[in-house]
Amino acid sequence: MSFNSRRNLFFLGMLGFGVLYLWGLKGLPDFGRYEGVYGITLNKVAVAQTHATNLVAAVTFDYRGFDTLGEEFILFAAVVGVAILLRAQRDEAATADEEAEESKDESRSAPHTSDAVRVLGLALIGPTVLFGLYVVAHGHLTPGGGFSGGVVLATAALLVYLTGEYVALRRVSPESLTELAESVGAGGYAAVGFLGLLAGQAFLTNVLPLGTTGQLNSSGTILLINLAVSVEVAGGFSLILAEFLEQTLLVRERKHG
Amino acid sequence: MELLHGLVLVFVAVGGTAVVLTRDPLAQSMVVSFYGMLLGILFFVFQAPDVALSQLVVGAVALPMMILLALAKAKAEKQ
Numbered sequence: 001m002s003f004n005s006r007r008n009l010f011f012l013g014m015l016g017f018g019v020l021y022l023w024g025l026k027g028l029p030d031f032g033r034y035e036g037v038y039g040i041t042l043n044k045v046a047v048a049q050t051h052a053t054n055l056v057a058a059v060t061f062d063y064r065g066f067d068t069l070g071e072e073f074i075l076f077a078a079v080v081g082v083a084i085l086l087r088a089q090r091d092e093a094a095t096a097d098e099e100a101e102e103s104k105d106e107s108r109s110a111p112h113t114s115d116a117v118r119v120l121g122l123a124l125i126g127p128t129v130l131f132g133l134y135v136v137a138h139g140h141l142t143p144g145g146g147f148s149g150g151v152v153l154a155t156a157a158l159l160v161y162l163t164g165e166y167v168a169l170r171r172v173s174p175e176s177l178t179e180l181a182e183s184v185g186a187g188g189y190a191a192v193g194f195l196g197l198l199a200g201q202a203f204l205t206n207v208l209p210l211g212t213t214g215q216l217n218s219s220g221t222i223l224l225i226n227l228a229v230s231v232e233v234a235g236g237f238s239l240i241l242a243e244f245l246e247q248t249l250l251v252r253e254r255k256h257g
Numbered sequence: 258m259e260l261l262h263g264l265v266l267v268f269v270a271v272g273g274t275a276v277v278l279t280r281d282p283l284a285q286s287m288v289v290s291f292y293g294m295l296l297g298i299l300f301f302v303f304q305a306p307d308v309a310l311s312q313l314v315v316g317a318v319a320l321p322m323m324i325l326l327a328l329a330k331a332k333a334e335k336q
Contacts, residue, residue, distance in 0.1 A: 143306035
C-alpha cells in the first residue's frame with residue numbers, strides 16, 4: 001500500500017471516529033452533573049450501612065466485593081505469569097553459561113551508586129514504609145487502601161535496591177517471602193469471604209462488628225480485606241521487581257562471562 | 258468548569274503529545290513518568306483522589322521502572 005493511500009485511509013478512519021465521538025459527546029450530561037442512580041443512593045446509605053467514610057472502599061470491598069475478588073486474582077495471575085516467563089529464561093541461561101559463574105561477584109557489584117542517591121534514598125525508605133502503612137490502614141476512612149498502599153510499600157523495596165546493592169534487596173525481600181505474601185494476600189481475601197458463609201449469610205457479607213464511624217478500627221471486613229490486598233500487592237510488585245532485576249543482572253553476567 | 262480544570266486538561270494534552278513526540282525510549286520513559294504525574298494531578302483536581310493515588314504510584318513509578326528494566330535488558334543483550 002502506497003503512502004498516499006495509507007494516509008487517505010487514516011483520514012477516512014479519523015473522520016468516522018470524529019463523527020462518532022462528537023455524536024457521543026452530545027449525549028453526555030453537562031459538566032459536573034451526575035445522574036447515576038446507584039451513586040446517589042450509595043451517598044445516602046453507605047456510611048450508615050458500612051461505617052466506612054471512604055465510599056470508594058465501601059463499594060469495592062463490600063457492595064461489589066465479589067468483583068474485586070476477581071480483579072485480585074487477575075493481578076495474582078499476571079504476577080505469576082511474569083515470574084514464570086522470566087524464570088524459565090533464567091534457568092536456560094544457568095545451564096548454558098556455567099563458565100559465567102567465575103565473574104559473578106565482580107558483575108554483581110556494578111555499577112556504582114552516587115552518594116547523593118544513597119543519602120536521599122536512605123532517608124526516604126523509612127517515611128515511604130510509614131506512608132504505605134498509613135495509606136493501607138486508613139483505606140476505609142480516607143482515599144487510598146490496599147492497592148495504592150501496597151504499591152507504595154513495594155516502592156520502598158525499590159528504594160532499597162537504588163541505595164544499596166541488589167544483595168541488600170534480596171535480604172529485605174527474599175523470594176520465598178514475596179511469593180508467600182502474594183499468595184497469602186490473595187487467599188486471605190477469599191478467606192474473609194468465607195466469614196460470611198460461616199455466619200450463615202452470603203459470601204463476602206460484612207458480618208464483623210462495624211465499630212464507630214471514623215475510627216481506625218471500624219467498617220468490619222472492609223479493613224480486613226484492605227490489609228489482605230495490601231499484602232498481596234506489595235508482595236506481587238516486589239516479586240516482579242526482583243524477577244526483572246534478576247533478568248537484567250543475568251544478562252550482565254553473560255556479557256562479562 | 259473552572260480555570261483549574263481547563264489548565265490541568267491542557268497540561269495533560271501537552272504531556273501526552275510530548276510522550277508521543279519523544280523518540281528515544283530512554284528519554285521517553287522519563288517523559289511518561291512525568292505524564293503519569295500530570296494524569297494523577299488531573300484525577301485529583303476532578304475529585305477522584307483514590308484513582309489519583311493509584312495513578313501516581315503505578316503511572317509515575319511502576320510503569321517507568323518496568324520500561325527502564327526492559328530497556329536495560331534489551332541494551333545488554335545487544336552488546
